Amino acid sequence: MKKWLLNWRLFSLFSVMALLLAGCGKPFLSTLQPAGEVAHMQYSLMLLSTAIMVLVIIVVTIIFVYVVIRFRQRKGEEKKIPKQVEGSHKLEIIWTVIPILLLIILAVPTVSATFKLADVKPMNKEKRDKNTVVVNVRANLYWWEFEYPDYGIITSQDLVVPTNQRVYFNLKSSDVKHSFWIPAVGGKMDTNTENKNQFWLEFDQKAADKAGGIFYGKCAELCGPSHALMDFKVKALPRKEFDQWVEKMKHAKPVVTDPVAKQGEEIFNKSCIGCHAVTPVDKRPEQARTAPNLANFGDRERIAGILDHTEANLKKWLKDPNSVKPGNKMAGTYGNLTDEQINALTKYLMSLKVE
């Protein structure tokens, strides 16, 4: 075989593979690169259903192409009247029964998976195991709050979870309906305004490593002008590191040494503390918690959920929140700040760390 031919073959093989991989999206975001038990279960259902459906498409396409080519009108046959066929019982039975069988093949695993994914018995409060991790997710107009009721700590925007075990979620909304979705890790569930929804997810350590330790979370239900910007991030840590993080959070308090940051703290205590808490142990009822908890703001992945975590972006956000997230609830609640005040606030907020 000639060498160039081999090269060409290899090249095309690689380009097809690259295309396939690119077609699967990003490991931190794509449902096609499942990163946990739930996503895997759903992924195999997708594969099964896709296989059955592709089979159907192939059969239809073959008949279709044959019919359209074979029975097209040819020159000189314009007047030909074909035989007027009424139908065929045999054929009709075939194309009724075969689809029913195909659907049964799909329906059985669907029903089984649906019940498995709804199994939230271990989060029963009375009988809850010590190791079970439960997170209360509260969706708000364009931000997320994550409360760990068993540890008495609250964080927001960045969800922190242990890997390789089931994590249970209570989901609700405090204003309009949102939907909690971490595509790589599992399907979504709505956060309703009138009831608490429950489900579980499992975060796979290997997949988390591949994704760089961070998964992307999305709001999947239209909730207003900034619906597209209501992202959150998920830090998936080994259980040990997760426990350490919890300990740190339990005892976190703002420690301000820098004089500019001190200035910022004063401004914060005057203008912001009414809504934002700066310790993870926030005993106020949820109705009073009207803005994200900022206790570990310095450790966050993003400013306002979407901008890169830099001082410049934080300043931009503080100066004109509506330019970043239209329709947010923070704009206009703290008056105009001078550049100097914004600088001080920025220093202060960036110093809020637990890690």
Next chain:
Amino acid sequence: MSTLARKKGVGAVIWDYLTTVDHKKIAILYLIAGGIFFLAGGVEALLIRIQLAVPNNDFVVGGLYNQILTMHGTTMIFLAAMPLVFAMMNAVVPIQIGARDVAFPFLNALGFWLFFFGGVFLNCSWFLGGAPDAGWTSYASLSLESPGHGIDFYVLGLQISGFGTLIGGINFLVTIVTMRAPGMTYMRMPLFTWTTFVASALILFAFPPLTVGLILMMMDRLFGGNFFDPAAGGNTIIWEHLFWIFGHPEVYILVLPAFGIFSEIFATFSKKRLFGYSSMVFATVLIGFLGFMVWAHHMFTAGLGPVANAIFAVATMAIAVPTGIKIFNWLFTMWGGNIRFTTPMLYAVAFIPSFVMGGVTGVMNAAAAADYQYHDSYFVVAHFHYVIVGGVVFGLLAGAHYWWPKMFGKMLSEKLGKVTFWLFFIGFHLTFFIQHFLGLMGMPRRVFTYLPGQGWETGNLISTIGAFFMATATVVLLINIVVTTVKGKKADADAWGDGRTLEWAVASPPPEYNFAQTPLVRGLDAYWIEKMEGRKGLTPAEPLGDIHMPNPSILPFIISLGLFIAAFGFMYHKQHSWSLFVGIAGLLITLGSMFLRSVIDDHGFHIHKEEILEAENKGVKA
């Protein structure tokens, strides 16, 4: 009084259309109004695709984007697809069953004007403070939160146009039950008539839940109700149920008539009778029935629990069976045929693979556990566009090309028609196929922008390019219509030469009274039977005589106008106290006109035998 063709001035023509109760003219009104709304919805779609072409775009952002997105969906479903379906039904069904008009011509006009004023009212929102912005589904918590009057326009506009649709649906039910020509048994009805019949029954049962939902929302938004306020004991999930108990059958209300159109076209241009006619009828009825059993599959992620989700999952999968029967019956209608690839046939042929793709992704969505991933992602956007565009829009375009000569008496250009088809077909797949993968790659639906680096750039760009193909196709279609109107070739009665059903036996366009003599129907494909036996026309079932016709009336227009005014009045009643009186005045106009209609005797008029003979002779000569 002679109402038969005579040259008229522009004013007289407008007055004629404002007052007409003739189903053929109402069909043209539906076609024009639906067409204009289709263009508006198309422009909105283009704006959406331009915004999403590249990441972090700022062409239309935030609230404005949500308004465009909401109006795109609402316009396309309620103001474009529904009226265009009604245009086809009005133009064809009465003639297909050998009737001279629908059962209630006055109500037919009323149905149109209600739809029209509802649609105009909804679109007034653009100029009066902003359009609705909570999506076409208008989920309760968000729509109650929405500031301004956008949602009020949605609620009141859809209420008015919904009445119109309900009236239209009842009218066609009664027409098909009572107005069939002698010999036209149910199992001899053309499939388009059958699908119209089933779709009308769906309208009868599906629109009332929407009406109830809209009334509850109107109470909440305008009159201090608390139906959807959880703090006051309300529940927003109820809105979701009401909306989808309407919303899912709505899909079948649209797509069943499209199936009917395709059935006619496949048979005509394969020169074969429809394969498995009775199982096609059975499948149509079954789809209509199952269509009411599956609404909660739109709510798999709302937390209904595994039992409900599993039941609705299996029920949804079941719909694939009758739909599959239809697909194979169409394929086998073509099998052994003598297929002529006219423009309508191209749409019909292209519909099969396109719709099958939408159908199979529908089954994928039905797998509840997997749907937790698909739900509200671009996968779903791709799925329902494959169904609605690949099914309904292809069907309407096919039907428009197919029956255009019947409606207007002129053949659309086949050359331009085929250009339109190819542009639209390529553009459609280019736009929506890639969206399946965007969804699977984690892109949620209804987002106005996205950050770079999430793997969505290429897909979105391709999708936007596709949208422009479809836009170009639409422009070519418009050019075709204009060119045809100016210098189109005059169409024969049997315009395509292969017509099988009764509408091809009457002149193009048909005379006001449709049939000089009510025909006797001797089997399925009544006109085909006559042609095969070498006869020129239909076998008459009655001697030639005077024909009784309904009088035109301006009242349907005024009744609808009254509701239009009333809606404005009630909407602004919180800002201006006098506005309430405007509302009441509007209602008085409506009720007053209805009162007039009830008390004035209107016996209609007769077209005399001599006039008919004269017209028929002229028609033969022309």
